[in-house]
Amino acid sequence: MHDLAHRRSPATIVEAGALLQSTTPVRLSILEQLKDDATDSQQEIAAAVDLSASAVSQHLASLAGGSRPIVNRDGSLPVVTPVGTKLLDNIYKLLRLHGVDTESIDWSSEEIVELLDPICVANGPLFTLTYYSIGLRNSSGERLDLLLFPKRISVASILTDVRTWQERRGESVTRGQIRYRLKKLAGADVLEFSDSTITLTEHGKLQLRLFERVIQLFTAETEATENESAGTRVGFDRGSDGPTVVPALCGPDGEPIATDSMTVAELTEFAARYADTFDPDATLELSWVLQEGPPAN
Numbered sequence: 055m056h057d058l059a060h061r062r063s064p065a066t067i068v069e070a071g072a073l074l075q076s077t078t079p080v081r082l083s084i085l086e087q088l089k090d091d092a093t094d095s096q097q098e099i100a101a102a103v104d105l106s107a108s109a110v111s112q113h114l115a116s117l118a119g120g121s122r123p124i125v126n127r128d129g130s131l132p133v134v135t136p137v138g139t140k141l142l143d144n145i146y147k148l149l150r151l152h153g154v155d156t157e158s159i160d161w162s163s164e165e166i167v168e169l170l171d172p173i174c175v176a177n178g179p180l181f182t183l184t185y186y187s188i189g190l191r192n193s194s195g196e197r198l199d200l201l202l203f204p205k206r207i208s209v210a211s212i213l214t215d216v217r218t219w220q221e222r223r224g225e226s227v228t229r230g231q232i233r234y235r236l237k238k239l240a241g242a243d244v245l246e247f248s249d250s251t252i253t254l255t256e257h258g259k260l261q262l263r264l265f266e267r268v269i270q271l272f273t274a275e276t277e278a279t280e281n282e283s284a285g286t287r288v289g290f291d292r293g294s295d296g297p298t299v300v301p302a303l304c305g306p307d308g309e310p311i312a313t314d315s316m317t318v319a320e321l322t323e324f325a326a327r328y329a330d331t332f333d334p335d336a337t338l339e340l341s342w343v344l345q346e347g348p349p350a351n
Contacts, residue, residue, distance in 0.1 A: 062190075062269070064183060064219035070268040071182025073122055077141065079170055080105070081113050083161035085142050088125065088134050095131065103161075122272065137271065144267045145170075151260055169257075171242055180216065180227060184235045186269075187215035188245060189262035192254050207252045209233065 077085075080103065087099045096114070100107045114132050117124040124138035134142070146156045152169055159166065191207040213232050220227045240247040244258030254262070 064223050066269055066272050067186050068179045068182050069121065070265065070272055074265065074268060075177050076116060079161040079166050081117055082142065082145060084110060084113055085124065085134055085138060088132060140271055141268065144264055148260055148264045180231055181235050183216045183219050184212060184232055185239060186265060187212045188252055188254060190215065209250050209252065
């Protein structure tokens, strides 16, 4: 099985896929209205997106459900959660890469529907795991790297990945089930599919980049919650006064920054700020540096 696949929980992949599948264009238009400070009521949202108030309420209920709510409905007017805000920001990035002016989006336009259609077409755990496996097989092995030239991927390798994930979920999968989903994804213009091989399209790579960002968002949020509650810091507990090897992040400028004094939440926030300094898609690599004295507490 592919290296990164071992480090990706199938539950996280499926959950991220389900979140993306719930963000249809009409729901994204509702999220956009909620983020507008001038919006004061659900009736205003309904008028802005050309839906009935009851239809808007049903969409909001869906967005507020699940283990990662996109909106919070506790108050008189629902508010977008941090997960919802980051998801919307990443969808904006995807649309901008396709040349869309995100300052004035017509969410009902054929262009937007086609760009987001593969996310909604890939409905269900098997679609999600199949699609993500294709991204991993097109990567370098260390991370889902969608800047590489497209590779010809065997259907057998996808079946291997998905079967292993399904076994971890207590489920099974057949070759026929995988082939059916590959044909559906090919129809959504995210891949080219022959009898035994698959090749990602440019559109498919951009879609998978969004998918990976959502998975990273989930992973960072889970780790931050688990470690921040205990005050855990990244580093090694060592009492010596001598040099210590500590974790660091190395950005596009090649300069490593020690991270042993940061909590996981601080590290996540720092990584996002540092990457944005260079490019929205800049990559921060894990590295190590030699630091005098024991790790910071």
